[in-house]
Amino acid sequence: MASTAEAAEAAVLSGIDPDPDASSGRRKGRTGYLLLLPAAIWLGLFFVVPFYSLVATSLFDPSGSDSKGYEMTYHVANYWTALQDYWQPLLRSLLYAGIATLICLVFGYVLAYAIAFKAGRWKNLMLVLVIAPFFTSFLVRTLSWKLILADDGYVVDLLQTLHLLAEDGRLLATPVAVVAGLSYNFLPFMVLPLFASLDKIDHRLIEASSDLYGKPIVGFFKVTWPLSLPGVVSGTLLTFIPAAGDYINAQLLGSPNQRMVGSVIQSLFTDANNYPIAGALSMILMCLILVMVLFYVRRAGTDDLL
Amino acid sequence: MTWIRRNLVLILGLLVLFYTFIPIFVVVLMSFNDPTSRLIYQFDGFTLHNWQNPCEDPSMCEALSRSIQIGLLSTIVATIIGTLAAFALVRHSFRGRTVSNLVIFLPMAAPEIVLGSSLLALFVGAGLAGQLGFWTILIAHIMFCLSFVIVTVRSRLAGMGDTLEQASADLYATPRQTFWRVTFPLVFPGILGAALLAFSLSFDDFIVTNLNAGNTTTFPMYVWGVAQRGVPMQVNVVGTLMFLIAVVIVVSGELNSRRRARALV
Numbered sequence: 272m273a274s275t276a277e278a279a280e281a282a283v284l285s286g287i288d289p290d291p292d293a294s295s296g297r298r299k300g301r302t303g304y305l306l307l308l309p310a311a312i313w314l315g316l317f318f319v320v321p322f323y324s325l326v327a328t329s330l331f332d333p334s335g336s337d338s339k340g341y342e343m344t345y346h347v348a349n350y351w352t353a354l355q356d357y358w359q360p361l362l363r364s365l366l367y368a369g370i371a372t373l374i375c376l377v378f379g380y381v382l383a384y385a386i387a388f389k390a391g392r393w394k395n396l397m398l399v400l401v402i403a404p405f406f407t408s409f410l411v412r413t414l415s416w417k418l419i420l421a422d423d424g425y426v427v428d429l430l431q432t433l434h435l436l437a438e439d440g441r442l443l444a445t446p447v448a449v450v451a452g453l454s455y456n457f458l459p460f461m462v463l464p465l466f467a468s469l470d471k472i473d474h475r476l477i478e479a480s481s482d483l484y485g486k487p488i489v490g491f492f493k494v495t496w497p498l499s500l501p502g503v504v505s506g507t508l509l510t511f512i513p514a515a516g517d518y519i520n521a522q523l524l525g526s527p528n529q530r531m532v533g534s535v536i537q538s539l540f541t542d543a544n545n546y547p548i549a550g551a552l553s554m555i556l557m558c559l560i561l562v563m564v565l566f567y568v569r570r571a572g573t574d575d576l577l
Numbered sequence: 578m579t580w581i582r583r584n585l586v587l588i589l590g591l592l593v594l595f596y597t598f599i600p601i602f603v604v605v606l607m608s609f610n611d612p613t614s615r616l617i618y619q620f621d622g623f624t625l626h627n628w629q630n631p632c633e634d635p636s637m638c639e640a641l642s643r644s645i646q647i648g649l650l651s652t653i654v655a656t657i658i659g660t661l662a663a664f665a666l667v668r669h670s671f672r673g674r675t676v677s678n679l680v681i682f683l684p685m686a687a688p689e690i691v692l693g694s695s696l697l698a699l700f701v702g703a704g705l706a707g708q709l710g711f712w713t714i715l716i717a718h719i720m721f722c723l724s725f726v727i728v729t730v731r732s733r734l735a736g737m738g739d740t741l742e743q744a745s746a747d748l749y750a751t752p753r754q755t756f757w758r759v760t761f762p763l764v765f766p767g768i769l770g771a772a773l774l775a776f777s778l779s780f781d782d783f784i785v786t787n788l789n790a791g792n793t794t795t796f797p798m799y800v801w802g803v804a805q806r807g808v809p810m811q812v813n814v815v816g817t818l819m820f821l822i823a824v825v826i827v828v829s830g831e832l833n834s835r836r837r838a839r840a841l842v
Contacts, residue, residue, distance in 0.1 A: 297667075297668060297669055297670035298668060298669050298670065299669070299670050300669070302665075302669060303665045303668075303669025303670065303671040304665070304669075304671055305665075306661040306662060306664050306665035306669065307661070307662050307665040307666070307669075307671070307677065309657075309658035309661060309662070310658045310659060310661065310662035310681075310723055310727065311662070311677065311680075313658060313719060313720060313723060314680050314681070314684070314720065314723060314724075315680075317696060317699075317716055317717070317719075317720040318680065318683070318684050318692075318695075318720055319680060320699060321692075321695035321696045321698060321699035322695050324695060324698040324699040324702045325691070325694060325695035325698045325699075327698070327702070328698040328701075328702070378593050378596075379593075381586065381589045381590055381593055382590045382593040382594060384586055384590065385586050385587045385589065385590020385591070385593075386590065388586070389584070389586055389587040389590065390587070390590075395831055395835075396831075397590075397594065399824075399827050399828060399831060400594055400598075401594065401597070402827070403601075403820065403823065403824050403827065404597045404598055404600065404601045404820070405597075406777060406819055406820055406822075406823030406824070407600075407601060407604055407816040407817075407819050407820045408780075408781055408796065408797060408800065408815070408816055408819060409781050409783065409797065410783060410797050410800040410801060410804070411604055411800060411812055411813065411815070411816035412600050412601075412604070412816070414800065414804060414808060414812070415600040415601075415603040415604050415607070415813075415816075416600055418603055418607070418619065419599065419600065419603060421619070423619075455597070455600070458597060508686075512686060512687075512688055513688060513689065515688060516688025516689055516690040516691065516784070517689075517784070518690070518784070519783060519784070519801075523804055532690075533688070533689075533690040533784065536690050536694055537690065537784075537787065537788060540694060540697055540788060541787075541788065546698070546701065549694060550694065550698060553690065553691050553694045553695070554691075556688060556690070556691060557687060557688070557691045560688065564686075
């Protein structure tokens with residue numbers, strides 16, 4: 272501890288030293304590298320190298336096993352096998368995550384908008400209240416959804432009285448429950464970036480729109496919404512990505528028919544010990560998400576922002 | 578009616594906020610539940626039993642204390658090396674800035690299942706399949722907390738500028754004095770926030786942990802296990818306590834910064 276504190280001190284000392292050629296405010300020299308070194312080593316060893324191991328694992332010969340060891344045969348067919356066997360949970364994950372993200376966007380936008388524009392001096396308190404429920408354990412939270420959506424619970428009763436649900440209908444073990452759980456659990460990831468961008472909007476722009484006889488709804492779609500797009504983009508990504516990889520909601524609130532790809536990868540690794548296929552499936556998920564994200568960021572970036 | 582129309586957005590926002598608290602009400606309520614059967618998860622009657630005997634199932638408390646240990650250790654390590662890196666990124670110039678930014682960003686953007694499975698691939702490839710446990714969990718947690726710490730501290734550092742530090746240097750403070758009396762107190766709230774974030778990320782993690790834990794059980798893994806065979810109500814006691822502690826910390830931080838803001842005026 273002491274030595275790190277000294278290192279930090281030394282680092283900043285050199286940072287504060289008047290340095291004529293540092294017009295950018297950034298100091299040159301070795302200290303920067305030294306400060307970055309521990310974090311770089313950690314991320315290198317335990318993030319970059321593992322990623323390489325994952326790629327390698329996904330190309331191992333599938334006939335190997337944990338005990339016999341695996342042979343590296345550049346077996347690209349693993350990817351084909353993984354897709355053939357598990358395209359359903361894969362598509363289902365993307366679909367559920369997509370729907371949950373849309374629901375989060377609607378709920379989250381209303382909440383973020385209310386905090387940014389209507390909360391006044393209660394702004395900070397409301398922000399704290401947004402995060403507060405999510406400090407309880409993820410699993411405990413999800414378990415309590417299981418109780419709320421239970422077959423003899425109030426929600427099911429109410430929906431049955433309103434004839435929105437058949438007499439013997441249920442919510443648990445259906446896609447509805449899984450999507451509800453996902454959209455609940457990842458809501459703050461949507462609200463916080465949305466709030467950050469809404470809060471930055473200059474109110475005078477909205478006033479200008481109404482001064483020029485724009486209806487409030489027109490003002491919203493021509494001024495507020497385009498200006499909040501950066502928040503929409505980062506919020507949807509921060510919600511979609513973890514939701515697509517999650518399997519806690521599917522497992523606790525759904526049935527085997529709602530199995531998501533995370534659960535398949537997990538059990539291929541730990542129960543079936545089928546490392547090559549598990550690795551390939553993991554890589555496929557990663558690449559699919561990456562492609563969707565790139566495509567989406569480009570669309571969002573060119574549509575309304577310019 | 579006009580009142581409702583004018584405040585419609587606020588009312589809807591408060592409704593959404595209320596909705597986020599529904600599961601918390603249930604958790605608090607169930608912590609006082611007197612269940613008739615472990616298999617049926619419903620409210621049967623009021624009791625203080627769960628609060629008086631939190632460790633009725635010793636394996637729960639064992640898992641809980643392991644989670645706290647891992648949380649504290651990974652928070653300490655990630656906060657220290659993350660803060661150093663944040664200083665480097667904001668205050669120092671070096672080559673490879675784009676690559677380092679990418680390597681910092683990616684762990685936050687990758688799905689947890691991919692992070693977890695790639696670490697497992699590494700550990701197994703290194704012949705550590707039998708050694709999975711406390712230490713491999715710790716390594717994994719430090720890894721994913723690190724990016725969040727760096728980003729949090731970096732934004733605090735970048736946001737505060739260096740005018741106050743220049744003023745301090747102009748007033749003949751030594752660099753050491755400037756660091757400890759100006760820079761550090763200004764960055765400290767950011768470091769504290771990063772540490773809290775790291776702890777809650779580590780304490781709550783299931784997906785990465787479950788892949789790299791071997792036979793070791795953390796609190797989320799314990800809850801996962803009992804979810805299949807009947808949940809002891811003490812789990813809700815822990816859930817309630819976590820919620821209360823977090824709220825106290827966040828609210829006191831908020832009040833503190835408000836008091837400071839007032840003192841400045």
